[in-house]
Amino acid sequence: MKLQKILNKRINHLENSLFSWIVKTPRQLFRLFLFSSTVLFLPKMPYVNLFVQKSFVFFLILIFALLVYKVKFKYLLRLGGIFTLLGMLFVLFGIYEAGEILGNYLYGLTILLFFQLIPSVDNNHK
């Protein structure tokens, strides 16, 4: 009973947080929805599907999700570290395709890190 109580409490808390996030950031949610659905639709479109590959779609979704949620620089870095570590394990155990996907995400993360770095550059190299 006690466990059920704790669980209920946690679920309530989670629901409230999600609700308040939706209320506070409806625009981001809309953008995320719009973009993700477009991106998911792309590989199914005739002709476009000839060159938009599934791996590219997932790649875009991940990058866009990180942008929408405005993940902080340090968390992006940690995520990069995790991806590298997991990638290493996958390659080590011969699951090369999974390692490659993580490598792609790491590349995307580096792009995000790069863009987050730009505003902090001083103007001394004018």
Add this chain to the structure above:
Amino acid sequence: MKSKITTYAFFVFSIIAIFFLSRFLLPPGSYIVGHDSGLALNSKDFLQSRLYAWSIQGFGQDNSPHFGSIMIHFVDFFTSKLSGVSFAGNYLNLFFWLSMIFASAYVFSNSIKKSLGKYFPVFFSTFITINFFIIQSLFILERAKYSILVANLLLLTVLFKLNDKLIGYKKAFLYITLILFIFNCGSWLGIPLYGSMFVLVSVFSIFKIVTYLVGKNFSDLWRFVVFLLSLLVGFILINAYSIFPYFSTFLRGDASQLVNPVVIEQNKEWLRALSQAGSYINFFRLQGIPDWYSGSSGINMQHAYAYSYLTNPLLIVSSFIFPFLALGALILKKNESKKYILFFTAVTLFGMFFMAGSHGPLGFLYEFLYTYIPGFAVFRSPYYKFASAFLIGYIGLISFTLSSFVEKIGSKFKIVVILVILGSWLAYHGVIFDADKIFSWQKDLSTKVSIPPSVLEFSKSINDQDFGDSRILLVPPANQNWKNDAYNWGYWSLTNLPSVVAPYKSFLVNDGLLSKEQNVLVNDIYLSIKDNREVDFLGKANRLGIKHVLLRKDILNTSDWSSGDDLHDYEENLSDFKSLRVKETFSDWILYEIVDLFPSKIILTNDIVSLSSNDYSLVNQYTDIDQHLGKDVVGTPGNDFSIVGCQSCELEMQSPNHALPEVTLLPSSKLYFFKEIKEKKVLVASSGSSKAFDYLGFALRRTSEVMAMLRTSTEDIQIATALKVVNHYLNIVYEYVKNIPNYDKDFSTYIRVKDSILPIEVNLQNQVANKDFLMKSEMLRNEVNNVLWTIRQITNLYSPMINILDEYRHRKIYNLTIKLKGNYKIHVNADTMPFDISGNRIFPEHVEIYINGKYVSLKPQKENEGVFFDLGLMDPGSYESILVFGDLPNLYEDIGFSVQSLPINDNGCVAGRVQHFNNNSAYRVNFSITDNTQRLRFYVRNKSIQQSINDGFFKWDIENEVDSVGIAGEYSYLYKPYGATDPYVYVCSSNNSIPQVSNWEIYEIFSPRIIVEKMTEDTIDISNNPISYNQISPVKYELNINMQDPRILVFNETFNPLWSLRQDGLVVETATHFMIDGHANAWILPEDANGKFTIEYLPQEAFKVGKIITSIFLSTMILVYVWKFIYPK
């Protein structure tokens, strides 16, 4: 001060270490040679040969793209001189390039160490010098690659100094143009190497432009743009000596190749193959070198060390340290270092995108650029072209992290930590200390070899001799598939060895330098040696300008994949030839001279050979040696020959094809509209016969769409509409065929029509035979019937031709076209005749020629290797001719019954053999099925294949299901041998019972080629040599012509429109320049042409002009620099 001393000490120590490393890898006596390294064994002559726009090797080649490589070959020559040998692949050359990379990396990193840490140069310069990008390229010492890497590093140094306002635009311009003059991509064929420079300059420019735009600093922005443009102009001016000569060649050929969609599409496969391993995860690990992989993640087991690095757990884990270190740079960045970190990150990201090529997830973008950006197609090997930019960015990030880390630890341990880091890096790249591995490019093949003394002797002797402009034939010939030159002491290259030993002598071998036509000519002369036909050999040698033959007994002559032709026959026959004398022997190499033969590169003739050179050997059997086609026939007009192919034979060779093309978009789709527009465009644009065949093609495709719609239960009305269009198209084809004169004898049109209508007919007939067809609407059924009826009408047009199909076995039909009135002969050559049961050739009994409304029969007359028919005097016109053969034998030889092991069970088989097999013919195999309850299969296998190598089962080349169950009748199969030598045919039952078949027949289906000869009686008496000439250089010949007939001037070098005939320095505009003999240059001289002429190669003129511009520009720059140095303000 102490820090400075330490820094310089590190620099000096490293350079010494590189020296010892080079010496260790290439100890005295060992050199890098072969593959496609361009490392000459006579570096001095090779450098000199680079000063000409035409190379004399083979039949001559355009050399105009290679002027830029003078710099690189100068280093080759200089280092070989210093090391006391003539070989470019010496240890000092290796040392030079490695130390240049190190030094430039050091200069670059040292210039920004204030911002990135004082230990940054230590790591950066070491890592840039030793990594897999460099290690992989050591086996052929890719100097152009190194040169661009050095240029990139020095260029960045200048750009960063400009950015920090330590130098101004003028100085930056001066430095950069000088850098780009000294360090270039070698030959202009290496222009894609500038890809990495493009990435670096683009990233830098974007940074600058964005900064100016954000700061609204438009005047500075303008100055920067002008600076970039002036750099481009400066680059062109300072490299004018190499750009100008190549410009005309580029415009005439390479430019169109770059934007040719067909070439782009073909090269896309290469791009995809090289991008297979170009994943980001590989690049983050500083790997992804295409040579390491087989497929996207498989390992190239031929590679000397890829397996270790891709499978060893310790090495895998070690490789993942690099991405952590690179990410570390983003954490450890400081205010003063941020802009560099940002720059390195951007370069890394850009570089990775380009290096990955067509590899996902962004590969489609690269392919888009590759397809649609004009000129981008040069980047078809992305890794090699962009990696050096990526390395600078990525190693910059890694080095910064390590430098920051070292700075944070106590001073006592700094040196130890630095040594541990450098040691670990070297240990990880430990393969660099293993010469056996880094110079190996295939199992048991290395570019590091010891040159045998015989080659040195040959080099010394041959360079001292004058061979004029004659050619030296290399024997035995090169491997037919690889076109390589390989020796049993280790040399393997696509460039023949003698040509890099003596670049000023012209060596001829059937290598990749030759065109298809030239290859035929050269292979012909090899055959004449192999078959011991000395007279034939002499005639050919004369025509090809061969005065000497070099027999190389140390040629790789094993059963290896790249071995040359068997040496034995050549060696024996050459020593038997009376006209050859041994001129000199160099251990395994023997130089023969052809006595009393003085071949001439420039001749006058009256004979224009219009035949394909493939047919020379056939025609030459009917001419005297001095009249051979392709031979010098000064003053003796050759008879006019033409080769005529059998028309009806094509029909016999046809295998029925029922397959429809694949379709992706059906008329039921809304997007089908676009397909229809395209179809209409094609039909409007085409005309004549091609229009009819376009209709036929679209009818075929639309039928395929109909079949797909029938399978997917599309509404009947849509299918009926599509069928209506098919019928309409077929009606157009019917009208077209009906209007062709003598359409019922037009074999080639029938074959094309049949190829398209048969699949339509068979597929629709199958539908009609299906019981579900009755359920379809009447409208649909009517449309199907309409189409089938139109097809029947088309087929009926050809019924006179189709009804006598069996007769074509004995009656071979030709169409002779006589253009000029004269006496004619038809030669029938033995090579294309069938065999009788005793192995003798069967010749035609007579020929029937349709003249003046009736068939005239002519009897054959015997000649050397066949028969001929004397046609007598013929008027111009088109004549149907029929070669009539008597009975043709059944070539089946019964082998009997046997039980063969097949994967499912043991099967009983009856077998037979093809007697007197000829792999240039096809065979019709017939037999009767006498038991219609047996399941039978038909196999053909070459005798040499006994069992499968892997499992021992019965092994076959061809397998066919015999439609025997329920049907007792005839089975017929058209067998076209591909590479078979002694084929056996089998019919096997599904168990070990005896297959019940009988009446075996095997008939040869042959296609004789006939040679029509117009007899000529005219002769011209030549008492004086009409021409004398002198070779001034590989690009200039002076000639003196003292008669006006014959008027065709032949210059026996590879045809190139840039060769020009001049008189008094002016191009002789009235002399038409054309290709003769399928490969050489010729001019039709005007009637008043007499006196002194020159033949010149135009790009050499451009080189002269370019050289002057470069010299003026370079001297000005140096003067300005000196002036600024003396008077700084």
